[in-house]
Amino acid sequence: MAAAQVIRSEWTKIRSVASTVWTLSLAVVVTIALGMLISALSRNQFDSMPVQDRLSFDPTYVSFAGMSLGQLAMIVFGVLVVSNEYSTGMIRVSLAAVPQRAAFLFGKIAVAGALALAVGMATSFAAFFLGQAMLGPHGARIGDPGVLRAVLGGGLYMTLIAMFSMGVAAMLRSPMLSLGILMPFFFLISNILGNVDATKKLGRFLPDQAGSRIMQVVPRADGTPYGPWGGLGIMVLWVIAALAGGYAVLKNRDA
Amino acid sequence: MIELEGLTKRYGEKVAVDGLTFAVRPGMVTGFLGPNGAGKSTTMRMVLGLDHPTAGDVRIDGRHYRQLKDPLTYVGALLDAKAVHGGRSAYNHLLCLAQSNGIPRARVAQVLDTVGLTAVARKKAKGFSYGMGQRLGIAAALLGDPRILMFDEPVNGLDPEGIHWIRNLMKSLAAQGRTVFVSSHLMSEMALTADHLVVIGQGRLLADTSMADFIRENSRSCVRIRSPQRERLLDVLHDDGITVVEAGGGALEVAGGKAERIGELAARNGIVLHELSPRHASLEEAFMQLTAQAVEYHAHAGPEPAPRDWGAGWKGA
Numbered sequence: 001m002a003a004a005q006v007i008r009s010e011w012t013k014i015r016s017v018a019s020t021v022w023t024l025s026l027a028v029v030v031t032i033a034l035g036m037l038i039s040a041l042s043r044n045q046f047d048s049m050p051v052q053d054r055l056s057f058d059p060t061y062v063s064f065a066g067m068s069l070g071q072l073a074m075i076v077f078g079v080l081v082v083s084n085e086y087s088t089g090m091i092r093v094s095l096a097a098v099p100q101r102a103a104f105l106f107g108k109i110a111v112a113g114a115l116a117l118a119v120g121m122a123t124s125f126a127a128f129f130l131g132q133a134m135l136g137p138h139g140a141r142i143g144d145p146g147v148l149r150a151v152l153g154g155g156l157y158m159t160l161i162a163m164f165s166m167g168v169a170a171m172l173r174s175p176m177l178s179l180g181i182l183m184p185f186f187f188l189i190s191n192i193l194g195n196v197d198a199t200k201k202l203g204r205f206l207p208d209q210a211g212s213r214i215m216q217v218v219p220r221a222d223g224t225p226y227g228p229w230g231g232l233g234i235m236v237l238w239v240i241a242a243l244a245g246g247y248a249v250l251k252n253r254d255a
Numbered sequence: 256m257i258e259l260e261g262l263t264k265r266y267g268e269k270v271a272v273d274g275l276t277f278a279v280r281p282g283m284v285t286g287f288l289g290p291n292g293a294g295k296s297t298t299m300r301m302v303l304g305l306d307h308p309t310a311g312d313v314r315i316d317g318r319h320y321r322q323l324k325d326p327l328t329y330v331g332a333l334l335d336a337k338a339v340h341g342g343r344s345a346y347n348h349l350l351c352l353a354q355s356n357g358i359p360r361a362r363v364a365q366v367l368d369t370v371g372l373t374a375v376a377r378k379k380a381k382g383f384s385y386g387m388g389q390r391l392g393i394a395a396a397l398l399g400d401p402r403i404l405m406f407d408e409p410v411n412g413l414d415p416e417g418i419h420w421i422r423n424l425m426k427s428l429a430a431q432g433r434t435v436f437v438s439s440h441l442m443s444e445m446a447l448t449a450d451h452l453v454v455i456g457q458g459r460l461l462a463d464t465s466m467a468d469f470i471r472e473n474s475r476s477c478v479r480i481r482s483p484q485r486e487r488l489l490d491v492l493h494d495d496g497i498t499v500v501e502a503g504g505g506a507l508e509v510a511g512g513k514a515e516r517i518g519e520l521a522a523r524n525g526i527v528l529h530e531l532s533p534r535h536a537s538l539e540e541a542f543m544q545l546t547a548q549a550v551e552y553h554a555h556a557g558p559e560p561a562p563r564d565w566g567a568g569w570k571g572a
Contacts (some may be wrong), residue, residue, distance in 0.1 A: 002324075009355035016347035017340060089338030093395065096303045096332055097355045099321035254306040 006098055006107030014081060014111055023077035024115070027158065028123045031070030035127040038065035039134035046138050058218040059140040060150045063131020067154065067215070068187075070123070071161045071208070074116065075182050078165030081112040082246070083175035095255050105170060105250050109243065113163050120158030124151050146217040146228075153214030153232060160232075161186070164207055164239045170246025211235030256280055256434060257302055257403060261311035264297050264458075271297045273458035274311065279436045281402070284429045286449030286466070287438040290546050294458035295438040296334070299407050303332055315403065325356040331396030332405040336388040336412075341381030345372055345391050348380060349398060358399055366394040385412040393421070403434040410444055422448050442542035446470075456546040473541035478514045480507045481530035482521070491524050492517065506530070 014020050042062050046054065085091040098104040128151045132139035140147050169178040186208050193203035203209055204224060213224065213231030226234065257279040264272040272294040279285045289295050300306040302313050304320035315323060315330055323329045339348055349363045367373050370390040375383070380391065389412065396404055406425070410418045425448055429435045439445050445452060445466075452469050454462040462469060479502060482488045492499050492509070497517070502508040509517060514533045521528050 005325075005355050005357050009351045012347055012351040012354055013340075013343070016344065016351070017342045019342065084340055088340045089335055090340050091338075092300070092303075092305050092334055093338050093352065094355075095305055096330075096334075097327050097352050099304045099323070099326055252307075254300070 002100070002103060003107065006103050007111055009097070010108045010111040013108075014115060017084070019080045019084070020077065020115075023073050023080060024119045027070045027073035027077065028119060028126075030073060031064075031066035031123050031158075032127045032130055034066030034069055035063045035131045036066075036134050039063050039131040039139075043135050043138055056218055056220065057138065058216055059132060059135050059138055060128065060147050060217040061215055062135065063128050064124070064150075064154050064215045065131075066127060067157065067212070071158065072183055072187060074120070074158050074162040075165045075186060076179065077116065078112065078162035079169040079175055079178045079182065081108065082166045082169035083173060083178055086173040087175050091255050101250050102247060105247055106243075109163060109166050112166060113159060116162040117155065117159040120162075121152070121155030123158060124154030127154065140217065144217070149228065150215045150217050153228060156232060157211045157215060157235070160211055160235050160239050161208065164235075164242050167239065167242025167244075167246040171242070171249050173249075205234060207235045207238035210238075256316055257313065257405075257436060258317075259298070259302075259311070259313045262298065262301060262308055262313050263310040264294070264301060264306060265309045271458050272301070272308075275455065275458070275460050276311075277453050277460060277463045279403075279434055279453075280451070281434040282429060282432050283450035284425050284435045284437060284448050285451040285453060286445035287436060287453050287455070288442060288445050288542065289438075289440065289455040289461075291440055293440075293455045293546070295440075295455065296407055297458075298455075299332070299334060299405055299436075299438065302405065303330070303334075325358075325399065327352065327356040327358065327399035327401065329399070329401050330403045330405065331399060331401040332407075333389070333392040333396045333409060334405075334407045336385065336392040339380040339388065339391060342379055344377050344379055345383075345394075346376040348391065349394060352395055353398055356399055362398060362400075366397045369397060370394040386414060386417045389413055389417070389421075393424070401433075404428055404436070406435075406437045408438055408440070410439070410441075442539045443537075446538050454542070454545060461545050469541075470538060473538070473545065475510075475541070476512050476533060476535050478509045478512070478517060479530060479532045479534055480509065480517060480528065481505065482507075482526060482528050484526045487524070488521065488526050488528075491520050491526065495520055 039062055046057070049057070085094055095101065095104060128142070132141070142148055142151065165178070165182055168182060169175070172178045172181070190203070190206045190208050193199040193206065194209045195203070210226065210231040211234070213226065214228040216228070259275045259277055262272055262275040263270070275298060287295055297306060301308050302315070302320065320326060320330070345367065346363060349366065350360065353360065353363050364373070367376050370393050372387065372390055372394060375387065380388065383391065389409065393406070393409070396406070409421050413421065425435050425437060429450070437448065449466050452462060452464055452466050453460070480488070485505070489499060497509055497513065499507050499509055512533060514531055518528070518531055
């Protein structure tokens with residue numbers, strides 16, 4: 001069938017360029033390594049922490065500390081998968097082969113999304129187990145309440161951040177423009193908006209702020225108006241909006 | 256067959272393609288000729304459904320491009336030889352296209368062989384010369400064994416051997432009964448390959464004619480004469496009502512195909528001729544004349560001549 005053909009074609013595309021390998025391996029390495037480092041540091045400092053911090057200590061979330069940097073590599077992966085078509089001019093060849101633009105775009109996003117999911121899940125589980133190993137006696141176990149949900153959520157979070165980037169890249173077309181907006185936004189601006197009192201209420205509805213809630217096991221008393229799955233749902237809505245925008249641009253503009 | 260019906264494309268105020276109506280028929284090479292920026296590439300992109308027409312319609316065997324199932328098996332196109340991801344090998348580039356249209360994997364090796372790229376099939380496309388890129392683009396066009404082939408400026412940047420190869424390829428494809436539509440801004444190139452000619456200028460159709468008719472209608476002919484008895488010859492021709500112009504170097508020129516008449520007059524009057532040669536103006540000149548008229552027509556069509564849009568010429572076809 002036509003959809004299967006597009007999927008097969010997009011899989012060949014994605015596996016035959018080096019950027020796929022280096023962006024995804026960077027995401028894996030950075031997320032796991034940084035998570036292990038922060039976990040090891042936390043273990044050493046645990047005894048000198050204030051009692052309050054010790055009570056709210058969230059070993060699962062600590063092992064995901066590398067995501068803040070690792071997600072940047074996922075963003076690069078998502079942006080390049082889509083915008084490579086435009087920067088190389090390949091988009092015209094691709095659309096001549098698959099003139100149904102919805103089939104083309106969503107076929108590509110399905111393949112890239114599935115790959116991101118596989119890598120994201122593997123990363124999340126590895127980051128958790130290796131992080132807990134570093135934490136030693138202060139670590140959590142996968143069977144503890146809420147932990148499996150957080151670890152699965154970590155994989156979903158990485159997938160969704162990549163898919164959000166794909167949607168943005170489909171709207172903007174240019175890799176430089178897309179990265180120039182997404183990287184500083186998720187690395188700096190979102191964090192600032194989420195932590196400054198004046199913007200906190202709005203900031204926590206941003207895709208990464210809402211989505212990362214699912215990786216927390218120990219609830220924080222910060223009055224967040226949604227739970228872990230609610231937060232992930234907000235992030236999914238962002239992804240849907242970005243992909244719909246990307247499709248609208250692709251459908252209406254000349255290639 | 257490709258049929259265009261009042262096909263129009265506007266970018267804001269600028270009209271790139273202006274009401275084109277013509278058909279590209281099977282079994283021959285149809286040349287699509289026009290100066291740079293005439294709208295050739297835009298027209299080809301609209302045929303493939305890449306650009307949306309502002310008005311009008313274009314159909315492939317009666318259907319819109321996007322209605323074709325596995326379109327690469329109907330239409331193969333080379334638009335831009337550089338439109339390849341540089342990090343992907345030639346083989347994988349063709350493989351992903353083949354898979355998207357359900358074309359068997361074995362066909363990839365076949366077309367690579369046809370265009371002579373088998374040796375570099377696993378090399379990354381960014382290392383390719385322009386000519387190799389052009390061959391890869393042609394391989395992609397041939398992939399689905401389509402009945403219709405479209406090439407945008409295929410000989411650009413090719414060496415003489417490559418040009419010769421592509422001319423023969425286009426002719427043999429047409430001889431197999433396929434529709435071959437090829438654009439160029441060089442009349443001399445078209446004269447060697449095309450059986451039919453569609454000429455556009457400023458997005459408008461200027462000619463849609465067989466190559467033979469175009470040559471007959473558009474080649475200005477003249478007769479060049481040299482004689483040691485120049486003054487006497489001038490008198491004789493003048494008496495016969497033939498207008499003569501100086502052609503430099505002591506030669507004379509008479510417009511039109513009057514060589515026989517001049518020969519007879521000279522013989523009857525016992526005038527020695529050293530040269531009596533009919534000449535045809537080059538097709539390139541005829542083409543320039545045709546497109547120059549289009550430019551002229553546009554310049555006088557408006558109420559006032561519009562200020563010239565600087566750089567419009569090189570902003571891309």
